[in-house]
Amino acid sequence: MEDQELTLAPADYSLLTDLYQLTMAACYVGEGLDQRRASFELFARRLPDGFGYLVAMGLAQALNYLENFRFSADQIEALKATGIFAHAPDRFWETLAGARFTGDVWAVPEGTVVFANEPLLRVEAPLWQAQLVETYLLNTINYQTMIATKSARMRDVAGDEAILLEFGTRRAFSPQASLWAARAAIAGGMNATSNVLAALRLNRQPSGTMAHALVMALTAVEGNEDEAFAAFHRYFPGAVLLIDTYDSLAAAQRLAEQVKTQDLDLRGVRLDSGDLVELSKQVRSLLPNISIVASGDLDEVEILRFKRAGAEINAYGIGTKLVTGVPVNGVYKLVEIDGIPVMKESSGKATRPGRKQIFRRVVDGQLHSERLGLLTDDPQGDDSLLHLVYKQGERLQEPEPLEAIAARTAASVATLPSSLRQIDRPDSFTPEITPALQELTEQTQRNIHRFYTEQNLK
Structure with missing residues (x-):
């Protein structure tokens, strides 16, 4: 029967996703790729018009979602009844029945200022899990980041x-x-x-x-x-x-x-x-x-x-x-699979490969410099903004008090120059790309072009 209430409980979280997340997960299982280690990063390609920065928010709800990630027998039967998955392998249903989020999550703390193309969050998990959580994470973090x-x-x-x-x-x-x-x-x-x-x-x-x-x-x-x-x-x-x-x-x-x-x-x-x-x-x-x-x-x-x-x-x-204000158009993109860096080269939507870190230097209370690099880069004394908050399926920290997050927001905004904080036509800010990340980007591009050249020669 049609549900007239459409209310949401933690037990429903895993089905609150786009259909293609589930169909891709079924394909991964069928192809034997589902347990390959994958890394996805959530970031905004560009800031909303008139914005000089974003304030990261939504991590608390995101982690609560991951803690409740599972599929009940009734939910699995409901998916089967759609007929959409008639050709899905039996192991797909076994995978859903035993579902738990077993991966790692790196994130900037709520209340932290970030800029375009800087990851607010990274999920490192078996491919099918990391893929399936995309919709909920984007819904949560995009909206709350806009509000904050x-x-x-x-x-x-x-x-x-x-x-x-x-x-x-x-x-x-x-x-x-x-x-x-x-x-x-x-x-x-x-x-x-x-x-x-x-x-x-x-x-x-x-x-x-x-x-x-x-x-x-x-x-x-x-x-x-x-x-x-x-x-x-x-x-x-x-x-x-x-x-x-x-x-x-x-x-x-x-x-x-x-x-x-x-x-x-x-x-x-x-x-x-x-x-x-x-x-x-x-x-x-x-x-x-x-x-x-x-x-x-x-x-x-x-x-x-x-x-x-x-x-x-x-x-x-x-x-x-x-x-209801201007949306934060955050995206969630694969950056590494089985240790292999990957990137998207679509026109206007290109991404950078590899697991990344944001390195920020604040001097005398003011933003001095910022680098976007690889997780393995030397911090060189800068603050590393992405922290491990979820490890092997376990949450590493208790939820933060709201007062602490609000204080971080105020302090983080206060480090910015007035040119980024102004409401009328703020300046844009682009972090420096570290040599290691730039080299990885160029190498990954060469690998992609080599693949297509070889395909064309066939």
């Missing part, structure tokens, strides 16, 4: 004193995505989320204000907007009040009078529409000691515009443009 990067950019523009609130649940791509979006936003620099489930799961305090519906409903029933505000404050003293349902300035003027006469304990007001720059200035003149929260399709570009225009805003509620 935009959050970091907003924090960088807004400054340390501003309050940034994640309000994106209603626009996130699914209920489960909203939970990981909230985590990535906080890890990237947001102060809190309005998503109650996410906040409580993350041991955080949820944050929010009120909606126009309450103001309209209570105004209609109790006679005026002030009664609506008073009613809300009876149950939530000092709560932020949404003042733009009817007339923002008129509401601010009335609230200012109540504050002066000490009839009202008001800590903040929220503006959700209109010219937020001018409105914030006018509201500030009326309510000089009250926090002003702005919301309404905001992002780092708007926050920068507000700052430049001298807006009087203390906090920002960020939703749609955070959780």
